Amino acid sequence: xxxxxxxxxxxxxxxxxxxxxxxxxxxxxxxxxxxxxxxxxxxxxxxxxxxxxxxxxxxxxxxxxxxxxxxxxxxxxxxxxxxxxxxxxxxxxxxxxxxxxxxxxxxxxxxxxxxxxxxxxxxxxxxxxxxxxxx
Amino acid sequence: xxxxxxxxxxxxxxxxxxxxxxxxxxxxxxxxxxxxxxxxxxxxxxxxxxxxxxxxxxxxxxxxxxxxxxxxxxxxxxxxxxxxxxxxxxxxxxxxxxxxxxxxxxxxxxxxxxxxxxxxxxxxxxxxxxxxxxx
Amino acid sequence: xxxxxxxxxxxxxxxxxxxxxxxxxxxxxxxxxxxxxxxxxxxxxxxxxxxxxxxxxxxxxxxxxxxxxxxxxxxxxxxxxxxxxxxxxxxxxxxxxxxxxxxxxxxxxxxxxxxxxxxxxxxxxxxxxxxxxxx
Amino acid sequence: xxxxxxxxxxxxxxxxxxxxxxxxxxxxxxxxxxxxxxxxxxxxxxxxxxxxxxxxxxxxxxxxxxxxxxxxxxxxxxxxxxxxxxxxxxxxxxxxxxxxxxxxxxxxxxxxxxxxxxxxxxxxxxxxxxxxxxx
Amino acid sequence: xxxxxxxxxxxxxxxxxxxxxxxxxxxxxxxxxxxxxxxxxxxxxxxxxxxxxxxxxxxxxxxxxxxxxxxxxxxxxxxxxxxxxxxxxxxxxxxxxxxxxxxxxxxxxxxxxxxxxxxxxxxxxxxxxxxxxxx
Amino acid sequence: xxxxxxxxxxxxxxxxxxxxxxxxxxxxxxxxxxxxxxxxxxxxxxxxxxxxxxxxxxxxxxxxxxxxxxxxxxxxxxxxxxxxxxxxxxxxxxxxxxxxxxxxxxxxxxxxxxxxxxxxxxxxxxxxxxxxxxx
Numbered sequence: 001x002x003x004x005x006x007x008x009x010x011x012x013x014x015x016x017x018x019x020x021x022x023x024x025x026x027x028x029x030x031x032x033x034x035x036x037x038x039x040x041x042x043x044x045x046x047x048x049x050x051x052x053x054x055x056x057x058x059x060x061x062x063x064x065x066x067x068x069x070x071x072x073x074x075x076x077x078x079x080x081x082x083x084x085x086x087x088x089x090x091x092x093x094x095x096x097x098x099x100x101x102x103x104x105x106x107x108x109x110x111x112x113x114x115x116x117x118x119x120x121x122x123x124x125x126x127x128x129x130x131x132x133x134x135x
Numbered sequence: 136x137x138x139x140x141x142x143x144x145x146x147x148x149x150x151x152x153x154x155x156x157x158x159x160x161x162x163x164x165x166x167x168x169x170x171x172x173x174x175x176x177x178x179x180x181x182x183x184x185x186x187x188x189x190x191x192x193x194x195x196x197x198x199x200x201x202x203x204x205x206x207x208x209x210x211x212x213x214x215x216x217x218x219x220x221x222x223x224x225x226x227x228x229x230x231x232x233x234x235x236x237x238x239x240x241x242x243x244x245x246x247x248x249x250x251x252x253x254x255x256x257x258x259x260x261x262x263x264x265x266x267x268x269x270x
Numbered sequence: 271x272x273x274x275x276x277x278x279x280x281x282x283x284x285x286x287x288x289x290x291x292x293x294x295x296x297x298x299x300x301x302x303x304x305x306x307x308x309x310x311x312x313x314x315x316x317x318x319x320x321x322x323x324x325x326x327x328x329x330x331x332x333x334x335x336x337x338x339x340x341x342x343x344x345x346x347x348x349x350x351x352x353x354x355x356x357x358x359x360x361x362x363x364x365x366x367x368x369x370x371x372x373x374x375x376x377x378x379x380x381x382x383x384x385x386x387x388x389x390x391x392x393x394x395x396x397x398x399x400x401x402x403x404x405x
Numbered sequence: 406x407x408x409x410x411x412x413x414x415x416x417x418x419x420x421x422x423x424x425x426x427x428x429x430x431x432x433x434x435x436x437x438x439x440x441x442x443x444x445x446x447x448x449x450x451x452x453x454x455x456x457x458x459x460x461x462x463x464x465x466x467x468x469x470x471x472x473x474x475x476x477x478x479x480x481x482x483x484x485x486x487x488x489x490x491x492x493x494x495x496x497x498x499x500x501x502x503x504x505x506x507x508x509x510x511x512x513x514x515x516x517x518x519x520x521x522x523x524x525x526x527x528x529x530x531x532x533x534x535x536x537x538x539x540x
Numbered sequence: 541x542x543x544x545x546x547x548x549x550x551x552x553x554x555x556x557x558x559x560x561x562x563x564x565x566x567x568x569x570x571x572x573x574x575x576x577x578x579x580x581x582x583x584x585x586x587x588x589x590x591x592x593x594x595x596x597x598x599x600x601x602x603x604x605x606x607x608x609x610x611x612x613x614x615x616x617x618x619x620x621x622x623x624x625x626x627x628x629x630x631x632x633x634x635x636x637x638x639x640x641x642x643x644x645x646x647x648x649x650x651x652x653x654x655x656x657x658x659x660x661x662x663x664x665x666x667x668x669x670x671x672x673x674x675x
Numbered sequence: 676x677x678x679x680x681x682x683x684x685x686x687x688x689x690x691x692x693x694x695x696x697x698x699x700x701x702x703x704x705x706x707x708x709x710x711x712x713x714x715x716x717x718x719x720x721x722x723x724x725x726x727x728x729x730x731x732x733x734x735x736x737x738x739x740x741x742x743x744x745x746x747x748x749x750x751x752x753x754x755x756x757x758x759x760x761x762x763x764x765x766x767x768x769x770x771x772x773x774x775x776x777x778x779x780x781x782x783x784x785x786x787x788x789x790x791x792x793x794x795x796x797x798x799x800x801x802x803x804x805x806x807x808x809x810x
Contacts, residue, residue, distance in 0.1 A: 148703050158742065158743040163743040164705055166795055202703075204701060204703060
């Protein structure tokens with residue numbers, strides 16, 4: 001199994017609902033350093049799984065829709081806590097849609113898995129692993 | 136599959152028995168930077184897999200029992216080499232006990248896996264992956 | 271010249287005023303991974319410049335007053351852009367006050383310099399270096 | 406499941422064939438920081454999965470045959486793009502041969518998997534996971 | 541003294557002349573992860589030393605002229621070894637020219653120092669510090 | 676001013692004397708990831724400040740005399756706390772002796788400064804900067 005990984009980041013504000021969250025119930029923010037991993041069994045005719053440049057571009061576009069925003073104001077997340085692991089799923093699912101739309105190239109149709117990891121600090125991070133649905 | 140990861144460290148002394156270990160047969164020591172990964176399929180009602188703050192606290196407590204010690208003097212490890220991979224298993228098993236005891240919250244009962252990685256330097260590390268036993 | 275460095279982090283929300291800032295004019299946030307460096311010419315009777323444990327505690331206390339907050343609502347920063355470099359100065363100055371108050375121990379009176387670096391992502395960071403004022 | 410990981414690096418020149426690669430069609434180069442992960446279910450009589458020192462030596466020897474070379478001139482890669490993911494497979498397969506030859510010790514015969522990751526920069530890397538063939 | 545730092549990278553091929561260089565006399569390559577540090581005593585009216593976004597753009601443009609090239613073929617470096625420390629000076633001097641040209645904004649005229657660090661691997665890097673010449 | 680930096684590590688045991696040290700009074704240990712920085716104003720005829728390969732070799736030899744040892748048993752440190760900052764000075768001074776002995780090459784005679792940083796964990800490190808004494 002091959003995998004290709006690209007890294008980017010986004011900077012957002014949000015707050016959490018629930019006593020368990022303590023001071024994180026206040027409006028605060030985070031830089032998420034985001035790793036997107038694309039995994040699959042075969043290289044294409046050019047000898048790559050997915051083009052690293054193209055993967056970086058698509059990841060950047062997905063993050064741009066979240067970047068420099070207060071997530072508490074986003075309709076997409078109304079009534080939900082935008083935890084690190086939940087946001088990892090959001091990014092993974094949006095990347096999967098882009099793969100299905102062909103934006104990572106025809107070779108990407110053999111991808112089996114996308115893993116997205118959001119690093120919220122040097123001591124904490126969360127991931128979501130999405131097995132690719134049949135296209 | 137979601138995962139949440141927290142990082143901490145411990146500083147221990149030990150020695151190894153066996154000619155293969157060369158100079159590491161002498162009493163020496165290590166800083167282990169410890170990553171604990173908790174993995175499971177579902178977020179709880181608060182939108183998290185496990186609370187990062189709570190996971191950090193429990194990891195710190197597990198490491199405190201090993202930290203600033205000469206492992207050659209610990210009864211728990213009598214007659215064993217406290218290799219990096221063996222210590223990763225010790226930490227993973229102690230974390231599993233804490234999960235079973237409910238110390239990571241009720242939601243943690245759906246966890247499927249704990250992975251513990253001990254980084255002994257910038258060029259070497261070891262892991263142990265524990266599939267959660269039924270509770 | 272010796273130096274001792276400790277690392278911690280804080281998670282804040284803020285926005286910037288000024289067209290130059292583009293999308294960063296919107297309310298967003300950041301994780302700042304914070305390195306505090308204490309520098310001086312002499313070790314004390316215990317053989318240390320400052321105690322690493324004590325330095326960590328003081329840094330944590332200084333960051334706690336900023337952590338999990340929307341800096342746009344803080345009186346201390348009214349009318350100012352809380353840029354990474356400006357916040358580095360705030361943290362450095364608050365650490366200097368703590369050194370002057372004796373909170374890093376008597377030996378810390380020989381410190382000559384404090385440098386604070388705030389990492390806002392894996393590709394950008396800013397620092398402020400404060401030469402210690404005479405006590 | 407246990408794993409042991411060692412890190413080393415190599416510095417190579419190469420070029421890519423295919424319009425998709427844009428400026429990377431020109432002769433250029435890369436430092437690959439290489440992580441080799443050995444995974445298996447059991448520790449041996451010395452309490453280790455594989456000896457970290459021995460694993461480092463073998464990884465260094467495998468990389469030495471690629472290091473400081475222009476891969477465009479290597480017969481082994483004639484007519485192929487030496488993409489990061491393809492090179493990860495080359496290194497993994499050469500490590501597997503060394504395991505089969507007994508160079509990581511008799512205990513290594515229980516290894517189930519080798520994963521090789523090549524970091525080409527701070528924002529991109531690729532991996533290949535080789536399930537060990539029966540010996 | 542304030543400083544602002546941005547990171548980018550470039551991937552080049554080259555060879556070295558001189559027996560001392562051993563196997564590095566062969567054509568090989570490197571990824572250089574490049575840190576550019578801009579230092580000065582004063583924040584401008586917007587509360588920044590230099591805009592991080594603008595600094596990133598200028599660094600990217602400077603690196604683009606070197607990226608994906610065989611430096612042995614570049615007229616600028618004819619007859620010279622393109623060592624890591626020598627390339628750090630090249631990047632620093634080109635950044636200084638861009639500052640003098642006003643490309644980092646008017647506020648950048650108070651900058652006193654540029655430091656450029658090129659990381660060639662996880663275990664080696666080199667820097668050049670350029671005190672700004674009077675404009 | 677140029678600088679060249681190489682990284683290596685050592686693994687030692689030790690204990691501290693003094694109530695301030697709390698649990699670190701017990702015999703424990705540390706991995707020190709060691710960065711050695713050599714700084715000077717001029718490149719030599721080969722276009723380098725010091726050869727990175729040679730610098731790595733010398734750093735490795737200096738660390739070998741400390742590595743895999745219990746520093747409490749070393750005559751060199753009798754009656755002293757082997758704090759991170761004190762050990763940074765020991766390594767810097769031993770490197771300076773090697774430079775003076777010509778082990779980094781004739782060009783190294785123009786070096787002005789050696790800085791040694793010992794990282795004891797992901798959240799703490801200490802440095803010593805030695806201005807080169809006249810030879």
